[in-house]
Amino acid sequence: MFITxxxxxxxxxxxxxxxxxxxxxxxxxxxxKTREPGGTRISDGVxxxxxxxxxxxxxxxxxxxxxxxxxxxxxxxxxxxxxAEGTVVLCDRFADSTLAYQGYGHxxxxxxxxxxxxxxxxxLRPDLTVFLDLPPWEGLRRNRSQGNGKWNxxxxxxxxxxxxxxxxxxxxxxxxxxxxxxxxxxQPREQVHQDVVRAVEKRLAVFAPAP
Ligand SMILES: Nc1ncnc2c1ncn2[C@@H]1O[C@H](COP(=O)(O)OP(=O)(O)O)[C@@H](O)[C@H]1O
Ligand SMILES: [Mg+2]
Numbered sequence: 087m088f089i090t091x092x093x094x095x096x097x098x099x100x101x102x103x104x105x106x107x108x109x110x111x112x113x114x115x116x117x118x119k120t121r122e123p124g125g126t127r128i129s130d131g132v133x134x135x136x137x138x139x140x141x142x143x144x145x146x147x148x149x150x151x152x153x154x155x156x157x158x159x160x161x162x163x164x165x166x167x168x169x170a171e172g173t174v175v176l177c178d179r180f181a182d183s184t185l186a187y188q189g190y191g192h193x194x195x196x197x198x199x200x201x202x203x204x205x206x207x208x209x210l211r212p213d214l215t216v217f218l219d220l221p222p223w224e225g226l227r228r229n230r231s232q233g234n235g236k237w238n239x240x241x242x243x244x245x246x247x248x249x250x251x252x253x254x255x256x257x258x259x260x261x262x263x264x265x266x267x268x269x270x271x272x273q274p275r276e277q278v279h280q281d282v283v284r285a286v287e288k289r290l291a292v293f294a295p296a297p
Contacts, residue, residue, distance in 0.1 A: 087293040088169055088210070089286060090180040092255060093218035094248060096225025097271045098278060102218065103178045105279045106286060110174055114296070118168040121178035122156065126163045129156035146192040150199060153184050154206035161207050174294065180212060182258055190254025191247050211265075214289045216282055217255060218271035222248035 089106075091099040100121070107119045123133040132152050135141065157180070168175050181203045189199045223245060259266045267285040271278055290296075 087213045087290060088165065088175045088177070089289075090177045090182065090212040090215045091218065092179060092182045092186070092215055093271060094220060094222040094225045094252060096228040097218035097220040098275060099178050099218055101275055102216070102278060102282050103176050105275070106282055107176055109279070109283055110176075110286075116171070116173040118164070118173045118175045119178075120160065120164055120175065122160065122180055122183065123153055124156065125160040125177075126156075128159045128163075132156040132159075146188060146194055149192075150184060150188040150194065150202065153188065154202050157181065157184075157203075158206040161210055166208075166210065172294070174290075177212075180215075181207060182215060182255070185258055186251045186254040190257070191251040193250070213265075213293050214286065215266045216285065217259060217266055217268045218278070219268050220271040222252055224272065 091103055093099055103119055103121075107117045110117045122129075123136055124130045132155055136144075136149065136152055136156075165175050165177070184203060185196060185199055188194055189196045226245075226248070259268065269278060269281045269285070273281075
């Protein structure tokens with residue numbers, strides 16, 4: 087089963103992927119945790135290009151292609167082989183991020199982007215996508231208050247961009263409500279985790295019943 091986590095920066099995706107991986111391993115599941123952009127040697131190289139604050143001249147189309155290049159490698163090298171072995175794959179961001187950020191955020195043609203994603207993934211889609219719902223300014227505040235060097239080129243966009251991203255996520259959820267679960271990410275992390283577990287257990291019972 088393939089589970090992805092989406093939401094604005096600072097909404098708690100990395101935290102919740104880690105907590106869910108621990109939970110599922112405790113429950114005896116084989117789990118693979120990965121993230122976008124990254125997760126392979128080649129994809130991590132692309133990640134460096136994407137996040138570099140010095141790359142102020144990066145064109146939106148180049149950015150979209152780089153995300154999809156990283157994604158194509160991750161799907162082929164890591165995600166598909168793991169799924170084939172029955173491993174539960176948890177991915178911190180996936181194709182919906184491209185639609186939300188490069189599509190709705192940068193206002194590029196959504197149908198074109200969807201075709202590019204189809205090409206990059208070979209049609210692989212998540213079985214469940216967890217949307218961690220948090221106002222974008224709250225996530226930015228969480229990350230900034232950490233002062234842990236997490237600030238990167240993609241964070242450094244103006245607030246109106248982040249608001250378009252959240253509105254974009256809402257459209258993606260409305261288009262495919264059965265794939266998504268929305269969770270109130272303003273709750274304490276343990277409560278968010280409980281909500282995530284409930285949603286995942288429900289879906290696992292359908293897609294991959296415990297042996
Ligand atoms: N439920 C929560 N409440 C308050 N702070 C949180 C919560 N979940 C995560 N954080 C903190 O907020 C920051 C962003 O969390 P992170 O998991 O890195 O988010 P993301 O991966 O979505 O950017 C981190 O410093 C993390 O410790
Ligand atoms: Mg993160």
